[in-house]
Amino acid sequence: MKQTSRYPMRRVVVAGALLIAFVAVFVVKLVEIQVVRADEYNAEAEQVRSDSRTVYGARGDIVDANGTVLADSVMRYDITLSPKQAKAREAEDPGQLQRNATELGAALGIPAEHVLTVIEQSLAADADSDFAYLAKQVDVAAYDRVAALKVPWVYSQEHPGRIYPNGAVAGNLLGWITADGEPAGGLEAAQDQCLAGVDGEVSSLHSLKDWVDIPGTERTVKEAQPGGTLQLTIDADLQWEVQRILAARVAEVGAEWGMVTVMNAKTGELIAVADVPTVDPNDPSSTDAEDRGSRSFSAPFEPGSTFKALTAASVLDAGQADPTSGVVAPYRITPGNADINDSDYHDDERLTLTGVLIDSSNTGMSQFGERVSDQQRYQDMLDFGLGTESEVGFPAEASGDLNGGPDYWATDDQTKYATMFGQGLTTTAVQIASAYQTLANHGVRMPVQLVRGCEHADGSVTGKPDQTPREVVSAQAADQTTAMLERVYLEGWLADQWNIPGYRVAAKTGTAQVADGEGGYRSEYLVSVSGYAPADDPQYVVSVSIFDAVTMNSSAASAPVFRDVMSQVLKKYRTVPSGAPAPELPASW
Amino acid sequence: MSAVPVQTLPAPRRGEPAAAPARRLRLVPDAVRGRKPRIAYAIIALGAIILVAAAQLVLSVAMTQGAYELDSLRVQQTKLERDRQIVGEELDALQSPQNLARNAEELGMVPNTTPVYLRLSDGAVLGQPQAAGGGAAASGPLVPNSLIADVPLVNQPLAGDNASGGAVTEPPSDADQPIVPPGALPTPDTH
Incomplete structure (x- = not known):
């Protein structure tokens, strides 16, 4: 105590x-x-x-209908340098700069002066500059050559790149990737959500001395995810052949540009969409900016006489005529306030509906067209897919312009009648191909398809196209139109220029003007041919348009392209030649 | 323990001479001698510690060794992947339609645009046979492909004297001829 x-x-x-x-x-x-x-x-x-380092999620491939790779992801390298160090080294070892610059220039295929300029400019901007790009997106071979030089002030960094193994084949559709890795135009931009990968990150501890990873310390910070594979309905081989045929003809007739659309008549799938000039996505800067897209989707034009087939189908569908119904077609008629004439002067002719199509008579077609109400004609146009963008949803796709519809047509007779033979309204090449697909497919329109789907890394497929058919005109009306277009093919003025021996073909020519975008028309003409074969069981639709053919300003410029493309399509897909001859239909009465 | 027997002892009587306690003393029994520390345990314990330390050292060395091996293999893998990419890109360029077409043209081939079919069931000829039009325009520049600019044509090594390539008139060399052994032609042995 x-x-x-x-x-x-x-x-x-x-x-x-x-x-x-x-x-x-x-x-x-x-x-x-x-x-x-x-x-x-x-x-x-x-x-x-x-x-930590970036693990790149590779951008997905774009493949054609058969799996041929049209756009491929590759690893590229950006070569960088340190201007500060280059200068410091030069002080220690005079002459090394010039020597290394020459070697680097040779390795990268650029002039040695460029290397020196890069260094000088960066130092001028910032005397302490430690970073400057020497070359962007060089390939592996160039990277190896640079690495072998072992220049101490030159570095490199990975930079995922894109190559297009088939060059300009479908370049109009694909778009390209800029040097900064951004998609530009075409499907690269439109389908970026499918194609883009997600970069991941991995970190690990390493030894200080030699930078070797310590085992067991690697840690995935973020999982990299590769992009999906985009499959198109395009056939690369056919696309190439079509582009070749069209490019040869465009050069031959001195045209400004041309378009060819090939479509599967049963499914609405686009098998080839050629635009000339075409961009080579590996080198987009070598093509003019306005030629880098796809005019087939983005440049609306007045279809002209190819449109008469649609009006004829509307008239037949409404029961207001049959292929042998007759009218008297003068050179000029003036219904209401309208003033309509044919392209060349002729005396009054007693033409059947078939004959109107064969002669491509505007006055004759007007007399048939007015038998159907404007409302009905307009509805048929909409059902054919005109006036709205196609289901493809291509970047900058045009809708075409039906010029106001029946309410406006009622106030303007000239427009009312002009729209019967394809003037006073605009369509895209793809829309015309789709309308002919409807006629070929017994009056049933299939949605236009360019993309089959996007296959993701886990095997799931998204973005499958809509395949809902739509009956536009009756099967009888469509088949009668086909029979009449066969007579056009056999008896029209280009009969000997587009003849494909062994096959029955339905086709129609057109000559039209193109809107200049400022409310008027350009003075040059767009000449076109649209049709399908074999007419007894239509399988493929081909639509050809050539703009401003200087040496031959008529449909004759596009007829050989139609013939060559169609026979190539029929040959490629092993289409059995037609057996029976085309049915006879009188052209006059 | 030791206190218990003491308590049982009778208390010493006063005046009585103390009893000789020597009689009660005895040696510590042998059992205690039997519990002496065994050296084996120490050896086992120490041995285990040394073993563990040694194993750790060996593992650590092996792991370090493995780290370097892994690193060099990774470098090798990167190199091989680059090689694969170079070859893959070359192959892509070679199989592009532009390259195939210009080689075909170089070898004198022309496309025939009018196919003809032979129906096997009745031998009917479908379509109208026509000779292929020669002199098709060179397709190379029509559909550009900047990737094949440096790719040589398939027959370039021997195209020196026939640069146009329009007509293949060279007689086939002996190397192209099938080697026919003298005497009877070889026939397959079938039973």
């Missing part, structure tokens, strides 16, 4: 309290470090000790 008196209870309590408080401070701090701010500190420590 003596001890208790020596250390009174109060002091014990105070000492104990102090001790507890002291321990409590540590506990609180410990909890704060280990629990509350653990993530923060861990991350900070990780940053100091570990080395």
